[in-house]
Amino acid sequence: MASTSSVVATTQRVGLPDIPELFDPAFLDLLLPKSAPATEAFSEPQVAAPTNPMMQALHDTENQTLTANMAPTLGSTLSPTLDAFRSLDGFKKDNLAEVLTKSWAEDATITLRLIWQLRSVPDGKGEKEAFYRAFGWLYDNHPRTAVSNLHLLYEPVCFNANLKNKNDTGRAHGYWKDLLNILALATVGELGSGESTFLHRGGRAAPVKRRGRGRRFGGRPPRSTPAEPKVRQDPEEHNRESQCEAREARASAGLERYEVLTSKLKDPKYRALYIAVARQFATRLCTDISLLTQSESISAHADRLTHLRQLSLVGKWAPSAGGSHDRFTNITTAISYLLHDSRTSLPITFPSSLESATIDPLQKATILRSFLQRWVLAPLRTASEIPETYMSANRWNEIKYTRVPSLCMKNNSELFFKHDPEGFQDYMIDVESGKKTISGATLMPNEILHQIVKNSSEFNEIKKYPKLAEFKKTIAENKVRVAEAQWNTLISKLRESGSIDNAIAICDVSGSMGSFTSGDPKMPIMPALALSLILSKLSKPPFNDGFITFSSRPEFVRLDPTKSLYDTVAGMVHTHWEMNTNFNAVFMKLLLPLAIKHQVQQEDMIKRLFVFSDMQFDEAGGQSSDAATWETNYGVIEKAYKAAGYEVPQVVFWDLSQYGTTEVTAERTGVALMNGFSPALMKVFMGESEEEELEGWEKVTEDSKKAKKADEFNPLNTMRKSVMKKSFDGLVVVD
Structure with a gap:
């Protein structure tokens, strides 16, 4: 779920330049027109190139190489698509463009599937960042194809053939957040790059350098001349100055991000990507808020729950105003505009102030962003029983542990045990006895195994403070129990596909x-x-x-x-x-x-x-x-x-x-x-x-x-x- 920062972010320029295509369903044809079919020019019949057995034998040796342990091996499979299948993972970065270009030339359809297979958790390799790099190549070289297929990241298209007669609602290759990550990476110029600072800093801006700290912590370098005698400063005045400096730095960073965004939006390719992401979020949010409103008129509890199961996870992953993705893209503003444009078909009433002839664009954007957060995202997140909602409100004992996703359970089991020890212990007992389920099918098995190895080291370690050691041991044992249960879930899900x-x-x-x-x-x-x-x-x-x-x-x-x-x-x-x-x-x-x-x-x-x-x-x-x-x-x-x-x-x-x-x-x-x-x-x-x-x-x-x-x-x-x-x-x- 995106960050729940203050909706009115004073240092963020929340407006957008005029984007008329935002409200046009045919935006893709306007921004990235279909290229006309190429007409074949007349050419002379091709004459076969001369061959020579000795030269062919020499060419064959080009593929011969050695392993790191000096055993004869081969450098290529001699099929560009197969080489792409083998190298589009989390390791290969330098030759990505070359590999994909050759693969596309051999078979464009297979190559597109290979790129999506990289991301697919149910049917592929589940390599998120590798997919972003490959998608960056697709966006640069075949932008219309890239934008046209975005919906297949979050739509539930992965079904198990062995569950035809059961309630298999399907799973997606990725999730809604992929769209936001792709857009943010394209905005900061890191889509397709080898390393992403955006993904690994949580979307935060570069840290503000402050006074009075060592150089290794980002402070000023040492003076080349002796410092003047220090004059003792009033602490309150010092704090005011520091806060003012930080505020100015944030405002400067906000202005810089806005200028980058407006510059990017001049590029038709980026504008098409931007509009596609905004429209897909807005369309599904309209559907889900309508479903939620309809559920309020259903009296029977069981029927209401069945109805609510139609909700997607768009409410969870939609960008919060001022959150990590929105700070760089203002995508929340675009989504808000689209919802307001569809207001006649929505079961919610927008503020009347929006109809004023004197309202300026910044006021309109601010009101709409606040409205989206309060009247659309908050109700959807509550209805979906998203664990982060209860965690941030310190309502730990209300968390529905059976609805906690795999990664969230892996990362937060210690917090669940700390804040709700009795409830979480009872849940784990029910999981181990088969009465309840735990999510684990989307985790990589090596990650689960790592949790076992990592936490088992706490079992017999002798500590200086016995009580602290015993507490840490209990936490570690609990994490191992969670990992064991998630492993069993992973095996069970795989067995559903056969043996x-x-x-x-x-x-x-x-x-x-x-x-x-x-x-x-x-x-x-x-x-x-x-x-x-x-x-x-x-x-x-x-x-x-x-x-x-x-x-x-x-x-x-x-x-x-x-x-x-x-x-x-x-x-x-x-x-x-x-x-x-x-x-x-x-x-x-x-x-x-x-x-x-x-x-x-x-x-x-x-x-x-x-x-x-x-x-x-x-x-x-x-x-x-x-x-x-x-x-x-x-x-x-x-x-x-x-x-x-x-x-x-x-x-x-x-x-x-x-x-x-x-x-x-x-x-x-x-x-x-x-x-x-x-x-x-x-x-x-x-x-x-x-x-x-x-x-x-x-x-x-x-x-x-x-x-x-x-x-x-x-x-x-x-x-x-x-x-x-x-x-x-x-x-x-x-x-």
Whole structure:
């Protein structure tokens, strides 16, 4: 929820320049007209360029490279769209424009889906900031397409095919706040940039430098000449001067932000984005305030609740006047104008002073912003039982914990326990007994695992002050309980999409993956362990409750399903982890020797192996980095299996790092290439998802030969399955 700052922000210039297109539904055609279809000019028939086998062989060596551990590998899949799928994550920043430009040239529709898949929590990677960077490229190069698809960030378009007969209201790829973040980033010039100061300072202006503080805290630098003798100043006078300086600095910052905004609004591309965001908020706010008013006439409590479930979360995420997004964009003013323009269709009465012929634009904007806050946003937030409303009012015992979102629960469980210990404890007991639910499906599994590791360190730590230590231990235990419950919710939601048959995880626990206790949830070791644990829960028996770790030697880890996540994680610390990354040993020293020894038939071999790793494998025996005999680790493994009379298992290489190397190219049969920290991508390998995506794939195939090729298990087809989900069907390329 946006900040609840004072509605009348004296240092903020809340007005807007004249924007006539704001009230025109056809604003996009006015500001970003559709380009005329290109007419093909007559050209001479193309003559095939001459080829040379030796030169082709030399060109092929361009893709050969080495891992960080000097093993032969590849630099590209040789498919621009697949390379984009593998690199549009939270790590790659420098070459984003190049990657997206090449991908768009190969397939614009797939590339647009890849960009949205980055953001999608239910059906994609859930990488918010990476999505903003990719959207920035789309906004710069294809602005009409970018603006036309904004609604697919908050509309509930993600449905579970296994819940067709149930009350599945659907989920959105993102949320309403994405629109505000995109607009604010475009305003401050950070949309598409590598790092965003706006997102990580909470939208606050640069801190005001004050007198009398050291240079490291933003004060004045040391004097080059001896200071004059200090004259003692009256404290009240000093405070008045300081307040005056701060007020002047805020006013100056407010003026600067307003000048930036008015300058940006002269750009048709930015103006189109601005109007689109304002109109979409205003349209849904009109709908929701009408629904809320209608509910007041429904007497039956149950019927009223059913009616209120139609409310969206626009009331929660709409920008508060003077809040972090509004201070840079004045978007609240634009939304207020649009609501006032629709006043004849709304069940609320606007102040009569707005009809005065003498009212000036600033007065009108101030009144409308105040009206929006008091008579639209406040009632909607109360009706939606948003936890922040009760938290800010110190009404902790009125919070409906079952309605607290995943991230809010993760971040505020300590406050819930502190301010409402009895109520929150009772709620957690009900969750653990299955009587109530807790939100957790939108969290990344590595974040939940991080909470377990982080807070478990408080359990046995000896402190100087025993009572304080006991209190901290209680808080930590409570956080672990919350994390356990959210983990169980995550697993349950994934199981609703199906299960994975005949598959097991291979988890890289070598030194390059980072430390298990480092405190960084994005260290590759965390998502590797988390995703391995999840796969062990989603796999059908007898392939469930276990996975293989590898470093210098592979080791099978059997998981006790009766143990809690904390006990499971604590036990994993004692597995055999070393610095080496001997990937081949999993196959050459464990799986293949066991199959040969026990004469396992081909049909009884493990069908699919998921490799969660940073992909920086050691050089294996039988490999060569010579250009003529170049062979990746996977190639060596495949040859060894064939020599023993077996087909190599299907391998899903799940990249958790920023290196960008690959074991295979786009159409290598028997392999899939995935990346990111989200378990939602595992749905690609579940029965429900495979049927759905193949249905979409058949629409774009032209004959049976192509349909057969689309059935092959290879990196390109797996990528296409992941973006051919119906939730992405609404995306359109228009420029």
